[in-house]
Amino acid sequence: MADRLTISLDGMGGDHAPDIVVAGAAIARERLPNAYFLLFGDEARLRPLVEAQPLLKGCVEIRHTDKAISNDDKPSAALRNGKQSSMRLAIDAVKSGEASCTVSAGNTGALMAMAMFGLRTLPGIDRPAICSVLPTMNGESCMLDLGANVECSAENLVQFAVMGEVFARTVLGLAKPTIGLMNIGVEELKGNEEVKAAANTIRNSNLPIEFKGFVEGDDISKGTVDVIVTDGFTGNVALKTVEGTSKLISTFIRETFQSSLMAKIGYLFASRSIDKLRLRLDPRRYNGAVFLGLNGIVVKSHGGTDGIGFANAIGVAADMAVHGFIDAMKADFEGLQVDSEAAREAAAQ
Amino acid sequence: MADRLTISLDGMGGDHAPDIVVAGAAIARERLPNAYFLLFGDEARLRPLVEAQPLLKGCVEIRHTDKAISNDDKPSAALRNGKQSSMRLAIDAVKSGEASCTVSAGNTGALMAMAMFGLRTLPGIDRPAICSVLPTMNGESCMLDLGANVECSAENLVQFAVMGEVFARTVLGLAKPTIGLMNIGVEELKGNEEVKAAANTIRNSNLPIEFKGFVEGDDISKGTVDVIVTDGFTGNVALKTVEGTSKLISTFIRETFQSSLMAKIGYLFASRSIDKLRLRLDPRRYNGAVFLGLNGIVVKSHGGTDGIGFANAIGVAADMAVHGFIDAMKADFEGLQVDSEAAREAAAQ
Numbered sequence: 001m002a003d004r005l006t007i008s009l010d011g012m013g014g015d016h017a018p019d020i021v022v023a024g025a026a027i028a029r030e031r032l033p034n035a036y037f038l039l040f041g042d043e044a045r046l047r048p049l050v051e052a053q054p055l056l057k058g059c060v061e062i063r064h065t066d067k068a069i070s071n072d073d074k075p076s077a078a079l080r081n082g083k084q085s086s087m088r089l090a091i092d093a094v095k096s097g098e099a100s101c102t103v104s105a106g107n108t109g110a111l112m113a114m115a116m117f118g119l120r121t122l123p124g125i126d127r128p129a130i131c132s133v134l135p136t137m138n139g140e141s142c143m144l145d146l147g148a149n150v151e152c153s154a155e156n157l158v159q160f161a162v163m164g165e166v167f168a169r170t171v172l173g174l175a176k177p178t179i180g181l182m183n184i185g186v187e188e189l190k191g192n193e194e195v196k197a198a199a200n201t202i203r204n205s206n207l208p209i210e211f212k213g214f215v216e217g218d219d220i221s222k223g224t225v226d227v228i229v230t231d232g233f234t235g236n237v238a239l240k241t242v243e244g245t246s247k248l249i250s251t252f253i254r255e256t257f258q259s260s261l262m263a264k265i266g267y268l269f270a271s272r273s274i275d276k277l278r279l280r281l282d283p284r285r286y287n288g289a290v291f292l293g294l295n296g297i298v299v300k301s302h303g304g305t306d307g308i309g310f311a312n313a314i315g316v317a318a319d320m321a322v323h324g325f326i327d328a329m330k331a332d333f334e335g336l337q338v339d340s341e342a343a344r345e346a347a348a349q
Numbered sequence: 350m351a352d353r354l355t356i357s358l359d360g361m362g363g364d365h366a367p368d369i370v371v372a373g374a375a376i377a378r379e380r381l382p383n384a385y386f387l388l389f390g391d392e393a394r395l396r397p398l399v400e401a402q403p404l405l406k407g408c409v410e411i412r413h414t415d416k417a418i419s420n421d422d423k424p425s426a427a428l429r430n431g432k433q434s435s436m437r438l439a440i441d442a443v444k445s446g447e448a449s450c451t452v453s454a455g456n457t458g459a460l461m462a463m464a465m466f467g468l469r470t471l472p473g474i475d476r477p478a479i480c481s482v483l484p485t486m487n488g489e490s491c492m493l494d495l496g497a498n499v500e501c502s503a504e505n506l507v508q509f510a511v512m513g514e515v516f517a518r519t520v521l522g523l524a525k526p527t528i529g530l531m532n533i534g535v536e537e538l539k540g541n542e543e544v545k546a547a548a549n550t551i552r553n554s555n556l557p558i559e560f561k562g563f564v565e566g567d568d569i570s571k572g573t574v575d576v577i578v579t580d581g582f583t584g585n586v587a588l589k590t591v592e593g594t595s596k597l598i599s600t601f602i603r604e605t606f607q608s609s610l611m612a613k614i615g616y617l618f619a620s621r622s623i624d625k626l627r628l629r630l631d632p633r634r635y636n637g638a639v640f641l642g643l644n645g646i647v648v649k650s651h652g653g654t655d656g657i658g659f660a661n662a663i664g665v666a667a668d669m670a671v672h673g674f675i676d677a678m679k680a681d682f683e684g685l686q687v688d689s690e691a692a693r694e695a696a697a698q
Binding site for chain 2: 136147151182184192217218219220221238241243244251253259266268270272274276277281
């Protein structure tokens with residue numbers, strides 16, 4: 001099959017693995033008829049799960065290993081001792097070219113460390129970043145970095161802007177994605193040295209990106225720009241704040257419709273619309289954090305997700321592979337290097 | 350009147366000033382029968398507004414000035430040229446002891462600069478912080494800093510922890526408030542140098558605070574701790590992310606109940622409960638960001654609020670004054686200095 005899309009899966013990563021991995025593969029397979037899965041993990045546990053899924057017949061190859069990374073493993077220890085782990089073998093399948101992309105719901109730090117070691121960053125990129133898609137007033141946006149880099153230099157932020165732009169263009173399908181830099185005010189004078197320097201660099205460069213300047217925390221939900229660039233500390237806090245606030249308000253809504261008989265009757269009338277709302281806010285829809293900047297496609301699923309959520313993470317990985325994300329990144333960063341050399345030459349004359 | 354509570358108001362600060370300031374004072378006066386307002390601003394505009402409010406009869410003194418700080422004024426320019434502005438005169442009334450506290454809905458940067466210059470920080474505090482109360486699953490918590498300090502040292506964060514503890518104890522009325530330090534993981538190894546050093550200092554000190562270690566972005570809404578300590582960049586982004594996400598979901602809910610006839614009927618049945626929910630999520634309830642660490646009580650109202658929101662900001666300022674916040678701060682930071690000296694002596698032996 002010439003157009004077969006091979007996806008490697010860490011069968012043992014996640015709070016409810018291996019069940020959700022196999023369930024997710026089956027759901028994803030329905031949407032991706034050319035998908036073929038390399039499933040790494042404990043064959044004795046994986047085999048019966050796969051055999052119970054008629055949708056997976058003939059499109060899963062189980063690769064046995066009895067090693068798995070746990071959530072408590074430190075990234076350095078995982079790197080040292082986890083060479084035969086399901087997570088590492090899944091990454092190695094991308095490295096060797098056997099798989100087009102990989103998905104794991106396991107330990108984020110270990111996954112990032114192994115992916116960096118195994119796949120390396122693309123030329124022109126110093127640090128990879130974690131990127132995710134979020135719902136907004138007018139559709140969806142993506143934000144990066146969400147926690148790979150606690151401290152970021154201006155150069156890192158500029159690279160993240162280009163990486164995010166390529167992601168939004170190739171995967172979200174936006175012709176000319178807009179980029180904003182997270183700050184605590186939209187005025188040019190505000191912010192720390194790194195964001196000010198990054199904004200200046202982008203403004204004074206000939207980077208082919210639609211830079212809209214600074215954005216603030218509430219611009220995430222407003223959808224003011226398509227790509228929000230920030231350091232991993234701020235981005236991680238902001239992402240979890242979105243999740244926490246959504247959960248808080250959902251709880252308040254649930255309580256509201258249980259608070260009186262009239263409210264319960266109202267719920268019955270509105271239940272179909274409320275179900276649609278629930279679907280719209282379903283965090284599983286946005287499951288699948290992408291590691292950008294690596295020479296290979298790695299997607300991290302939320303550790304606590306179910307089969308539906310894991311299937312969405314597989315969908316994100318497949319989208320990136322199908323839309324040639326890595327080649328687009330290479331092309332853009334080659335251009336970027338030439339540009340900055342030209343700028344240096346121009347400045348020297 | 351021995352128990353008169355004098356509150357100075359910047360009559361000209363805010364997008365809808367002076368109307369909302371006078372309306373807010375009238376609403377606040379109903380709840381605070383001993384309140385007396387010093388109202389700074391353009392008398393020709395303020396006088397008719399005050400006279401239209403029967404509740405304010407005999408408890409407002411208008412102090413005329415035709416200078417006002419605009420939202421575009423830089424803090425440095427406001428400090429230099431705004432000595433006769435309504436904002437500055439309102440702060441000066443706290444400095445002179447004429448007023449117990451002040452409230453402004455004007456330019457945050459200018460207000461902070463003038464408050465720092467006019468009131469100075471309390472002994473033992475290097476930098477003031479902005480603190481606000483937020484709704485959680487189990488009540489409310491407070492978070493600081495929300496934007497006064499773009500970069501914070503470990504010492505700043507430790508001081509913020511003590512400041513926040515005093516606020517939660519005296520103003521929120523919690524006997525033993527719990528404190529958490531914002532980070533991107535709860536493990537001790539995670540985070541930037543400042544948060545790690547701050548956590549170590551608090552753990553190894555004999556500070557009389559209930560320190561619960563690191564918290565994450567979703568802990569804001571969970572209410573995991575009573576006080577969340579973070580730098581002003583992260584705190585500002587997190588606060589605005591909460592606001593943006595709340596607004597997004599409220600919009601989704603509104604759309605849900607307009608999406609079909611059945612949903613509209615359901616809304617009619619549930620409307621009383623939905624109104625209660627709306628009240629619960631009303632951002633005006635949480636209006637009033639407190640400047641902590643100054644030798645005087647300054648509360649910043651949201652610039653775009655209405656009279657109800659402004660009244661809540663006055664309520665926060667009055668609570669701090671009535672509960673002796675400044676004296677409690679002084680007492681705690683005196684103890685803190687002795688403790689750190691004792692620790693230094695102990696270490697030197």
